[in-house]
Amino acid sequence: MIAFAGHEPGSRDYRRLLVGLFFAGIATFAQLYAPQAVLPLIAADLGVPPATSALTVSASTLGLAAAVIPWSGVADRVGRVPAMGVGVVAATLLGGWASVAPDVTTLLALRFAEGVALGAVPAVALAYLSEEVHARHVAAAAGSYIAGTTVGGLSGRIIAGPVGELVGWRWGVASAVLLCAGAAALFLVLVPRARGFVAGRSRERGDRGPSLVARLWMNLRTPAQLVLYAQGFLLMGAFVAVYNYLGFHLAAPPFSLSPVVVTLLFLAYLAGTVSSPRAGALAVRHGRFIVLVASIGVAAAGVLLMAVPVLPVVVVGLVVFTAGFFGAHAVASGWTPVASRPEARAQASSLYYLGYYGGSSVFGWLLGVIFGEAGWNVFLAVVLGMCLVSLALAVAVLRPARPSV
Template sequence: MVLGGFATFALLYGMQPLMPAFSQQFHVSPAAASGVISAATGAMALSLIPASLLANRFGRKTVMSVSLMLSALLTLLSAVAVDFQQLVILRALLGVALAGLPAVAMAYLSEEIDPDVLGRAIGLYIAGNALGGMCGRFAMAILADHFSWRVATLVLGGAGLLSAIEFWRSLPESRNFQPSGVTVKRTMAAARRHFSDAGLPWLFLTGFILMGCFVSLFNYLAYRLAAAPYGYSQSQISVIYSLNAAGIVASPWAGRLADRFGRRNVLWIMALCMLAGLVLTLASPIALIYLGTAVFSFGFFGGHSIASSWLGFRAVRNKALATALYLSIYYLGSSCLGSVTGFMWNWAQWNGVVLLLGVFLLASFAVALKLRKLAPRLAS
């Protein structure tokens, strides 16, 4: 599952550091260049619930394995896109294909892992996300700088293909899941129950804000470092993506803290970490920008780990649908905020980006305090 999480984020976000190169080669604005990320995450958001329904019928492992395989093949096709429009279309198709793994992964873990260690298990899976996002971005930036973005994309697709094969070969079959027929009516009724819960809608909103802010920061930080006074190359900019390593530490650590002290007592701290890191990036010295980005990444992966593991306890039934709803809204945050922040960049450059993200992170802190007041509830 760590390998699956790794491949998911590498395929989904590997092209993020190439946005300045796309702006230059295809003559598109930063907001338009963000389409390589927003198209994929938006399409994924819309495909997560259908993917979870397929998993209920055909099984967890089958859907996740096919998802990774198709995504790797679409990434290979992206390397030969003839123009930016075709590239965005292929990225949207990748989002549809890739939805099968995140839609099912946390439900699979919730069913197969002892509840006493579920937090750290999901933390390890999300650490795989962090490692994949870091390595994918870092490698793509280096390869694009020394060769081209097309060569970099071919390498990414090939790595994804190998990951898909190993994932299918090694992942145990589900032991606590029985495929079942589902209907739209039952799904809608279950969704209404989830949205009427006292905690789940606030967890969904938390995912929207955290992911939207995380993607937005990395979308436009590359443009800031490429411009004066820094003037960094793709290889130099890639260093910023290595700071996602903070997430590899944060996810299992936050999971352990949540298992020990309760999710309601830890989530708000992660929101404050993100806000503190964001404010630090306003500084001019590059060391403070790096420090702020590391603190921001630490807070994001820790917060996501806590919020996503909380779903398994709040959702008594239809856990896979609860996970799919959370991730649909989570990736919509990536798509929507990732694009809207581009207009803030056009308006006031980095100060505009920080202003918008700061407002959203204050809202996430308020939501975390509200969730802190919830009475505990364990899933049966």
């Protein structure tokens, strides 16, 4: 019997896998970030400051960060696809409930629970992908998956913003949840069964393999893995903070943009839809390190442009920043499971997303305090500093060794 080496581009199951994960990305990220488009409306309706309204995003990303490692253990027991399916269905139900929450405390609690359920997809998707796609094509496939997550994040914001402006933020969030319900159904129908991993196979042979703690430690003792996790922590923290507070910045003088126009700026997410698969393809051709470093540099250039108080320049800066961020994320997230030992791939991916969403939760709130107290330019200076730290860490640890003479 020939061992399964992974699906190749052009095959039916390869296409189904990418399309299925594309819809999983929509089902996850549309509802995760939908409130971001209506944060000023939530703040006004509930009578809370910007940083408190932003907790509706941070609460869900905190729940997701807390859940990714447990979900990786669940996926090792029941299988990759069943774990992701349970997560997206449960999250969609909780998202609908959150849209009718009577007060901010209940809203935050439900958003946290929703994030816990949503943790199944990012915790497992890249491990599933690395097991089901031929090793030569994992970087490119990971880029395609990340592109799907950008469409999810964009669609949730673009739907919630205009609907929320017309009939209130609750209906805006609920409309995104309805989109996620349809995407979850398509994911469950399309995604192919796992062939590179079979739940329970090692137990049937009497070999339980390394414990969950041992699999986590395999990754945590590796400097390269720690730096990849730092990429997610710093860059995602910067990215979410920019999208959280840019609306407040542009709604104030000298821009004074309406909420609907501010919502349209989320179309900058399309830059990530383009840059993610492109970064994956370039990583296959030129190596992951050089593409990661270049992507971080692009993101930093975008931050500098957003400091110019001219609307077209701010918009260009947002597009450049978004493209750079998603390029770096596509490379780092796809690199993480490949660089891990096979038995610890799910945990490697989960630890990356623990850092990724931990950064979103921490900096999504903390940089709001800085924005409120010190203003937009100081806020951007901190964001730029986070990009530069991530760049320095990558150069120090991830740079390929030069061949000896």
